[in-house]
Amino acid sequence: MIPLSYYLILSGILFSIGVLGILIRRNAIMILLSLEIMLNAVNLSFVSFSRFSGNLEGQIFVFFIMTIAAAEVAVGLAILISIFRNKKSVDTDYMKSLRW
Amino acid sequence: MESVLFYTFATLVVTTALLVIFSNHPAYSVLYLVLTMFGLASLYVMLHAYFVAAIQLMVYAGAILVLFLFVIMLLNLEREGEESFRSGPSRWLALPLTLVFLVELYTVVMQIHIKGSKGLSVEGNTESLGHLLFTQHLLPFEIISFVLLAAILGTTILSKRNWK
Amino acid sequence: MAWLILFSPLIACLLITLITLRNSKLSSWIAVTALLISLGISSSFFLKALLTPHWKPMELSIHWITLWSLKIEFGLILDRLSLLMLMVVTGIGSAIFIYSLGYMKEDPGKSRYFACLSLFAFSMLGIILSNNFIQMFIFWELVGASSYLLIGFWYEKDSAADAGNKAFLVNRVGDFGFMMGILLCWSFCGSGLPERTFNFNQIQHIFSEMVGAGLLSPKLLVVAGLLIFCGVLGKSAQFPLHVWLPDAMEGPTPVSALIHAATMVAAGIYLLARLFFLFDASPTAMTVIAYVGAFTSVFAASIAFVQNDIKRILAYSTLSQLGLMVLAMGLGGRLEAMYHLTTHAFFKALLFLGAGSVIHALHTQDIWDMGKLFKKMPITSITFLIGTLALCGLFPLSGFWSKDEILLLAFEKNIFLYRLASVATWMTSFYMARAFFVAFLAPEKKIHHPVHESSWTLTGPMIFLAIGACIAGFIHIPEFILGHDVLESHINLPIAFTSQAMSLSGIVIAFFLYAYRDAWGAKKLKEIFKIFHIILSRKYFMDDLYNGIVKYIQQNIAVLCHLTDRNLIVRFGVNGVAKITKTSGEFLRFCQTGRIQTYALFFFAGITVIVFVFILK
Numbered sequence: 048m049i050p051l052s053y054y055l056i057l058s059g060i061l062f063s064i065g066v067l068g069i070l071i072r073r074n075a076i077m078i079l080l081s082l083e084i085m086l087n088a089v090n091l092s093f094v095s096f097s098r099f100s101g102n103l104e105g106q107i108f109v110f111f112i113m114t115i116a117a118a119e120v121a122v123g124l125a126i127l128i129s130i131f132r133n134k135k136s137v138d139t140d141y142m143k144s145l146r147w
Numbered sequence: 148m149e150s151v152l153f154y155t156f157a158t159l160v161v162t163t164a165l166l167v168i169f170s171n172h173p174a175y176s177v178l179y180l181v182l183t184m185f186g187l188a189s190l191y192v193m194l195h196a197y198f199v200a201a202i203q204l205m206v207y208a209g210a211i212l213v214l215f216l217f218v219i220m221l222l223n224l225e226r227e228g229e230e231s232f233r234s235g236p237s238r239w240l241a242l243p244l245t246l247v248f249l250v251e252l253y254t255v256v257m258q259i260h261i262k263g264s265k266g267l268s269v270e271g272n273t274e275s276l277g278h279l280l281f282t283q284h285l286l287p288f289e290i291i292s293f294v295l296l297a298a299i300l301g302t303t304i305l306s307k308r309n310w311k
Numbered sequence: 312m313a314w315l316i317l318f319s320p321l322i323a324c325l326l327i328t329l330i331t332l333r334n335s336k337l338s339s340w341i342a343v344t345a346l347l348i349s350l351g352i353s354s355s356f357f358l359k360a361l362l363t364p365h366w367k368p369m370e371l372s373i374h375w376i377t378l379w380s381l382k383i384e385f386g387l388i389l390d391r392l393s394l395l396m397l398m399v400v401t402g403i404g405s406a407i408f409i410y411s412l413g414y415m416k417e418d419p420g421k422s423r424y425f426a427c428l429s430l431f432a433f434s435m436l437g438i439i440l441s442n443n444f445i446q447m448f449i450f451w452e453l454v455g456a457s458s459y460l461l462i463g464f465w466y467e468k469d470s471a472a473d474a475g476n477k478a479f480l481v482n483r484v485g486d487f488g489f490m491m492g493i494l495l496c497w498s499f500c501g502s503g504l505p506e507r508t509f510n511f512n513q514i515q516h517i518f519s520e521m522v523g524a525g526l527l528s529p530k531l532l533v534v535a536g537l538l539i540f541c542g543v544l545g546k547s548a549q550f551p552l553h554v555w556l557p558d559a560m561e562g563p564t565p566v567s568a569l570i571h572a573a574t575m576v577a578a579g580i581y582l583l584a585r586l587f588f589l590f591d592a593s594p595t596a597m598t599v600i601a602y603v604g605a606f607t608s609v610f611a612a613s614i615a616f617v618q619n620d621i622k623r624i625l626a627y628s629t630l631s632q633l634g635l636m637v638l639a640m641g642l643g644g645r646l647e648a649m650y651h652l653t654t655h656a657f658f659k660a661l662l663f664l665g666a667g668s669v670i671h672a673l674h675t676q677d678i679w680d681m682g683k684l685f686k687k688m689p690i691t692s693i694t695f696l697i698g699t700l701a702l703c704g705l706f707p708l709s710g711f712w713s714k715d716e717i718l719l720l721a722f723e724k725n726i727f728l729y730r731l732a733s734v735a736t737w738m739t740s741f742y743m744a745r746a747f748f749v750a751f752l753a754p755e756k757k758i759h760h761p762v763h764e765s766s767w768t769l770t771g772p773m774i775f776l777a778i779g780a781c782i783a784g785f786i787h788i789p790e791f792i793l794g795h796d797v798l799e800s801h802i803n804l805p806i807a808f809t810s811q812a813m814s815l816s817g818i819v820i821a822f823f824l825y826a827y828r829d830a831w832g833a834k835k836l837k838e839i840f841k842i843f844h845i846i847l848s849r850k851y852f853m854d855d856l857y858n859g860i861v862k863y864i865q866q867n868i869a870v871l872c873h874l875t876d877r878n879l880i881v882r883f884g885v886n887g888v889a890k891i892t893k894t895s896g897e898f899l900r901f902c903q904t905g906r907i908q909t910y911a912l913f914f915f916a917g918i919t920v921i922v923f924v925f926i927l928k
Contacts, residue, residue, distance in 0.1 A: 049153045052256050054194070057157050059252035061164055063245045068168030070241035070912055071232050076173045076219060078908075080180055083211065084164050087187055090199075098194040098269070106271045107284055109199050113206050114291050118298030120211050124218045125305035131222055132308075139906055146905025244916055251922045 054095035061088035075130070075137040079123050086116050152193060160186035177215045184208045196271035313371055313387050316352045316397065317436050319345040324429035327422055335421035342425035343408045346432055350401035357394050361791065366391075370442055370512065381507060386442035388511065391792045395649060396439045396581050399656045400574045402779075404432055406772035407569040410664055413768030414565050414671060424464060424563065431457035431570060438578050443509035444493045447582075451489070451542065454578060455482045458570050462562040471561040478555040485545015485552050492538030496589070499531060515588045522592050529593060536589055536596030539582070540603075547579025547633045550607040554853055556630055560622040564667030567622060572629045572663050573656040580633065580652050583640045591643065601641025605731040608634030610851070612738035616745075617847040620676045621666045624746045628702065629659055631735055638732060639717045642724045646789035647716040654709035654783045658701035661776035665695035668765045668773065669750065681750040687762040690770045692751050694777040699747045701780040703740035703814045706807075712784030718810055719803050736810055740817030748825040 061084060068081030090109045097105025127137055134141050163182040170176045184207045191200035232238060269275070280288050323345030327338040360366045372386025408428065415421050434457055437450030456479075463475030497507060500514050500521075508514060521527050543549065548556035559571045570576075583590065583600075590596055611630030618624045632655050639648035668691040669684065670676055685692045701708035704715070714736065721729035764770065837844050849855065902909070 049150060049193075052259065053153065053157075054190070055256040055259070056253060057160065057190075059249060059256065060161055063249045063252070064161070064164045064168060066248070066915060067241055067245045070245075070908060070915070071238055072168065073232065074173060076215065076222075077168070077176060080173070080176050080215065081168055083180065083207070084167065084183065087183070087207075090203075091187060091190065094191055094194050094196045094199055094271075097196065097271070101269050103269055103271060103275060103279055106196050106199050106276060107279055109196075110202070110276070110280070111287060111291055113202060114295065117206060117211055118295055120214060121298050121302045122305070124214060125302040127218065128221070129305050137222065139908055142907070143905030146903060240912060240916075244912070244919060248915070248919050248922070251919065251926060254926050255922070 051095055051099045055092055058088045058092040058095070061085075061091065073138050073140055075127050075139055075142075078139070079120065079127070082123075083116065083120070086112060149193070153190075156186045156189045156193070159183075160190070173219050174216065177212050177219065180215075181208050181212055184212070191271075194271075195269065198271050198273045198276045201273075312352055313356070313369070313389060313440075316349045316401075317387065317433065317440055319348045320429040320432035320436065324426050324433060327426040327429065332422045332426075335425075338422035339412055339415075339425045342429045343405070343412065345429060346401060346405050346408050349397075349432070349436065350405045353394065353397040353401050356389060357398050360391055360394055372442055372510075375446075383445045383509060384443050385446055386510075387440040388442035389440070392581075392584055392649070393439050395653065395788065395792060396577075397436070399577070399653055400432070400435050400439060403573045403656050403660045403776070404435075404569060406775050407565045407573075407660060407664070410568075410667070410769055410772040411563075411565040413766050414667055415563065416768075418563075420464065424461075427457055427460045427464070428566070428569070431461065431575070435574050435578065439581065442511055444497065444511070444514075445509050448486075448490065448493060451546070451578070452486065454546075454575055455479060455486065458482075458559070458575055461566040461570060462559045464562055464566065468561070474555075474558040474561040478559050481552050481555040482545040485541045485543070488538045488541025489543075489545070492535055492541065495531075495535045495538060499527065499535070511585060518588060518592070527592070529595070532589075532593035533595045536593045537599060539586060539589065540596065540600055543579035543582055543637070544603070545579075546582075547576050547637065548630055549579070549603055549634065549637055550610055551853070553607060553611065553630050554850075554857060557623050557626040557850075560620070560626050564622065564663060564670055567626070568660045568663030568667065571626065573660040576629060576633055577636075577652050577656060580636045580640065580648055583637070584645050584649055587640075587645045590640070597641050597643065599641070601638050601725070601728060604634045604637030604639070604641055605728045605735075606634070607631070608638060608735040609731055609738070610634075612735050612742065614847055614850050615742040616738070617844055618742075619678055621669065621678050621681075621746060621750060622663070622676055624678070624742060625659070625662050625666060628662075628739060628743065631739060632659065632702070635714070635717055635732060635735065638728060639720060642720050642728070644717065644720040646792055647713070647720050649792060650716055650788040651713035653786075653788050654701070654713040654780070657776055657783045658698045658708075658710060658780040661694060661698040661773060661780050662702065664769070664773045664776065665691050665698060668769050669695075671765060671769065672762050678746055678750040682753045684751045684762070688764045690764055691773065694770075694773040695751065696747065697777045697780055699743045702743050703818060704736060704810060705814055706811060707781075707784065709780050709782070709784035711807075711810075713788075715803075715807055715810060716789070719806050722803070722806055733810065733813055737813040737817045740814040741821050744818040744821035745825050748821060753825060 065081045065083075065085030065088060068084065069078050072078055072081065090112055093105040093109050093112070097103060097109075130142065131137050160183055163179045163186065166179040167176045167183060170179060184203060188200040188203040188208075191197075191203060320342075323342045326341055331338045331341060368388070368390030370386060370388050372384040374382060375385035376383040408425075411424070411428065415424050418424065431454065434450045434453035438447055438454060441447035441450060459475045459479040462478050463472045465471045466475075493509075496514065497509060500507065500517050508517075518527075544552045556571055556576065560567050562571070590600065608631045611627045611634060615624050615627035615631065618627060632651070636648040636651050636655070639651065666676075668688065669681060672688060672691075673681060675681070697708065701710040704710040718729060718732055718736070721732050846852070902913070
């Protein structure tokens with residue numbers, strides 16, 4: 048049987064890849080995709096914890112996280128579209144009106 | 148046999164995730180992400196989380212990623228090339244920082260000892276999860292429906308032109 | 312009832328400033344009524360004390376501030392001493408308030424004038440009635456402040472505004488010493504007791520015990536006494552802090568009469584009398600006080616010789632008389648000093664009011680511009696004459712009795728000081744006679760518009776004070792203060808005759824020099840004593856000396872302080888902090904790129920560090 052730590056390390060690697068994606072990409076769609084990777088990394092650790100501690104609460108959690116992720120993607124993409132309408136681009140370099 | 152499957156799917160997941168963040172066109176990224184989702188779903192099956200594996204495929208691969216594809220089509224983005232990556236210090240800081248973070252995570256994980264009931268096999272099938280959802284977690288379940296409703300309304304309002 | 316003595320002028324002041332400022336007539340009557348109420352209540356207490364055989368002093372007080380072991384009261388002390396002062400202040404104050412009704416009739420600032428006057432009355436009564444150091448110091452400062460307001464009453468005149476500032480600043484010097492004295496006194500009084508006190512009676516009690524037990528070193532007593540005496544130097548305008556009083560004559564004449572002749576400047580004497588136990592314990596301090604008084608007395612009188620401004624002559628005369636009182640205090644004559652204070656208050660207020668009446672009629676203060684006023688202003692002239700003679704100390708007017716007591720005391724204690732005081736007496740009669748003859752008898756030099764006698768509001772108070780100046784000497788003040796008869800008879804015929812001879816000779820010399828002669832004597836004298844004239848008319852260069860000190864020493868120190876402040880404190884301290892903040896802000900603002908990813912990077916870096924820290928633990 049594969050030990051818990053293997054799954055957790057896999058989840059950590061996935062999470063780091065997500066973070067890296069967020070930090071280095073300029074395209075807002077790519078950032079949203081990286082966010083999905085991070086969420087899935089967390090889901091993986093939840094499921095493996097659930098498996099190794101012998102109850103289903105973790106999987107219930109994953110269920111809720113997926114729901115929130117769906118909602119988040121929907122709203123995020125809607126925001127992206129309105130930004131694109133205004134700026135004609137989804138490049139984050141153009142999204143800096145919060146600057147001094 | 149089990150470890151062979153684990154390493155196969157783990158390699159798949161990590162490789163496709165890396166391809167997601169390093170590919171030049173968002174459409175490719177989305178397609179790689181579908182593969183990642185498949186890999187993850189397989190891992191869920193290995194963890195006896197059948198229901199989660201199923202909705203992983205349905206919700207992620209079936210709904211969310213299709214949504215991404217639609218938006219990409221809608222925006223009709225050009226192929227971006229080298230400038231699709233960040234320039235400047237954040238690019239060079241990001242990778243070492245991530246590696247440090249990984250090492251830290253590894254250290255933490257190595258210190259975890261879960262005394263789980265390994266003999267007790269919990270089966271994450273639809274019946275047992277459905278039972279839990281509609282008894283113990285009924286209130287969060289109802290609340291999450293309101294969250295979805297809010298998301299629907301928000302999306303509608305945001306995507307509508309010239310909303311007054 | 313007793314509280315009303317103190318607070319009725321304050322109520323009047325508040326009413327005037329808050330409500331009736333527009334209606335000057337109503338304001339003035341409110342002020343007069345309030346002071347008359349105080350006068351009425353004080354008189355009832357005074358009569359009770361006078362007529363009841365075994366009258367006990369009263370003390371009313373409330374706890375005002377309590378800080379751990381430090382308790383400060385707000386109280387009234389009603390003993391014979393304070394009752395006497397109350398009568399002087401409210402009695403003469405009432406006369407002068409009524410006089411002001413006429414004197415300030417046309418002035419646009421009449422309401423303000425009466426508000427300030429009421430404030431002054433409140434503060435002065437506060438000094439008299441205080442039963443502890445802190446309260447007295449507060450009222451002491453309030454008196455200074457109201458004096459400042461009244462000296463600078465015609466603030467549009469530069470000289471008046473300057474005089475106000477000068478008075479205030481000079482008093483500050485004295486008051487600083489006074490405050491140090493209070494603190495010193497507080498620190499050694501009851502250092503072993505659970506509760507320290509500022510209360511006069513308790514301090515006196517503790518003090519006598521400590522002195523009796525020999526717990527206090529003589530040096531400490533000298534320092535404490537002299538520090539408190541500094542307050543007297545300032546308020547009673549003794550040398551070397553006398554310079555403000557002559558300039559204070561820039562204020563309206565009734566103010567000069569009330570504040571700078573009869574009452575406020577007497578506050579210093581009252582303080583000496585109130586704290587007499589403190590000074591009495593230290594012979595050195597007493598000697599210093601006596602010499603300061605005697606010196607001021609002669610010093611000021613000599614300056615008065617050459618003054619041409621009638622109010623300034625009176626101001627220097629006030630200095631001189633205050634010097635005599637301080638001298639008496641220094642020689643241990645508390646009763647004599649208070650006696651002279653009372654009589655002096657009457658005749659000096661009278662003289663000022665007379666001068667005010669003349670000024671009101673002629674619109675000049677120069678005695679050489681006056682002349683032949685006797686026929687035109689008979690009441691003013693006669694009352695002024697009475698005041699002059701009383702000041703000269705001629706029998707049987709009030710000045711004779713009190714001055715004689717002081718001379719007798721000096722004769723018994725210190726023959727040198729007696730001689731100085733006698734010289735001062737002679738000088739007083741000379742310059743007062745000079746002022747009187749030149750202003751009222753000599754031929755007029757300038758033709759003025761027709762001069763009339765002043766109205767009843769001016770003459771009435773003058774007549775009242777003239778009567779007071781005549782009979783105040785017959786009220787035996789020392790016996791009143793003591794509460795029983797003085798054992799020994801205080802008439803020493805040789806001394807009395809000597810002083811009479813001195814005074815008369817001064818008057819006669821002045822008569823030949825100044826009366827009926829067209830300033831001939833003055834010119835002659837000026838030529839003969841040219842150097843002295845210059846020295847005297849420059850007031851012994853005291854003002855120049857102070858100017859020099861301010862200009863060369865204080866100014867340089869101020870410049871140094873200014874430079875230190877500008878270059879060290881402001882540049883590196885205040886602006887330095889601001890500059891560091893600003894510069895670091897300039898750099899830090901590059902962190903705020905407006906890109907969320909940059910923030911995410913920082914956020915992630917932060918988390919990495921936090922996790923690292925947790926792992927290390």
